Amino acid sequence: MNILAVESSCDETSVAIVKDGKEVLSHIVLSQIDIHKVFGGVVPEIASRNHVIHMTRVFDQAIKDSKLSIDEIDLVAVTQGPGLIGSLLVGINAATAFAFANGKKIIGVNHLIGHIYAANIEHTIEFPAIALLVSGGHTELLYLKDHMDFKMLGTTLDDAVGEAYDKVARTLGLDYPGGPIIDKLSLLGKDTYNLPRAYLEKDSLNFSFSGLKSSVINIVHNANQKNEEIRVNDMCASFQASVLDVLVDKTKLACQKLDVKQVIIAGGVAANKGLRARIKEEIKDKEILIPDMKYCTDNAAMIGAAAYYQYQKQGAHPNYLLGGLSTIAFETMEIK
Known part of the structure; x- marks a missing residue:
């Protein structure tokens, strides 16, 4: 099954063609990082307008690179949510128009499930498994009990980890996106600022990063008030150490409570070299699956990979209608 997939949930305009959920025949990602860098973050209106400008060109290039004819495409898949509403609508409308014009079935895919299946492109997920999505x-x-049978063990109660990286980077006067920069500078510093680790209540698998972010902001503000210098490399090392301690410890706790075969690290922060190293170093009794760097950030290949398995279980949407911007909600799983 050849699946043409579209991803436009944030600021990447991406179209890919994926065969049988595994073989990536073409993969085009047009990033807007340079456009949003001057604002220190993604501006939704600018992101959606740029999707409109470039979507047709990205479609054409993906089809050309795949060396397939349109007749050989069996299914259209598109990110249905979550994400920026304006950006999502551009991708959904483009995918729907393509499907309608060419008589193709269409399926809407949850963006988070796409990130998980990014690990299945070059590896094979074996169930049951745990996924840390960052x-x-x-x-x-x-x-992950089986294909498309996922339950929530824990989530952030406030800031997402990637958001915390970007805000801390901005506080330190670093460029956007902040995650890769902090990851790189952390190797040049030491954990000397002794920042808090938010573990929440005993055995909780939920996360909280707002207090950590506020701690960094307060230290920097107080230093500026006193005309003292902030050791940027040490602050990056301290911040990353605090984040990784919590992420790794809670993943280990989940592994202790559940009998699983694999641990999957997915999402944009899965590209963090410090996280990759710590997970592999501290969880040795499980197989660790981490997508290739090019599949960690938002991309359409992961949507095509997920769509293949989703279609086997749920089929396609009738009459080219995706049902608005509704998306799959993960049922919470309580464990002791």
């Missing part, structure tokens, strides 16, 4: 907008621990 990105600019999300921080979740999920239990």
Whole structure:
């Protein structure tokens, strides 16, 4: 099954064609990072307007690179949510128009499920498994019982981890996006600022990063008031150490409570080299699956990979209607 997939949930305009959920025949990602860098973050209106400008060109290039004819495309898949509403609507309308014009079935895919299936492109997910999903907008621990059978173990109660990285980077006067920069500078510093670790109540698998972010902001503000210098490399090392301690410890706790075969690290923050190293170093009794760097950030290949398995279980949407911007809500799974 050849699936043409569209991803436009934030600021990447992406179209890919994926065969049988595994083989990526073409993969086009047009990033807007340079456009939003001057604002220190993504501006939704600017993001959606740029999707409109470039979507047709990205479609054409993906089809050309795949060396397939339109007749050989069996299914259209598109990110249905969550994400920026304006950006999502551009992708949904483009995918729907393509499907209607060419008589193709269409399926809407949850963006978070796409991130999980990014790990299945070059590896094979074996169930049951645990997924740590970490990105600019999300921080979740999920239990994966089977294809498209996922339950929530824990989520962030406030800031997503990627959002915290960007805000701390801005506080330190660093560029956007902040995650890769802090990851790089942390290797040059030491954990000397002793920042808090928010573990919440005993055995909780939920996350909280707003207090950590506020702690960094307060230290920087107080130093500026006193005309003292902030050791940027040490602050980056301290911040990253605090984040990774919590992420890794809670993932280990989930592994202790549940009998699983694999641990999947997915989402944009899965590209963090410090996180990759710590997970592999501290969880040795489970197979660790991490997508290739090019599949960690938002991309259409992961949507095509997820759509293949979703279609097997749920089929396609009738009459080219996706039902608005509704998206799958994960049922919470309580464990002791």
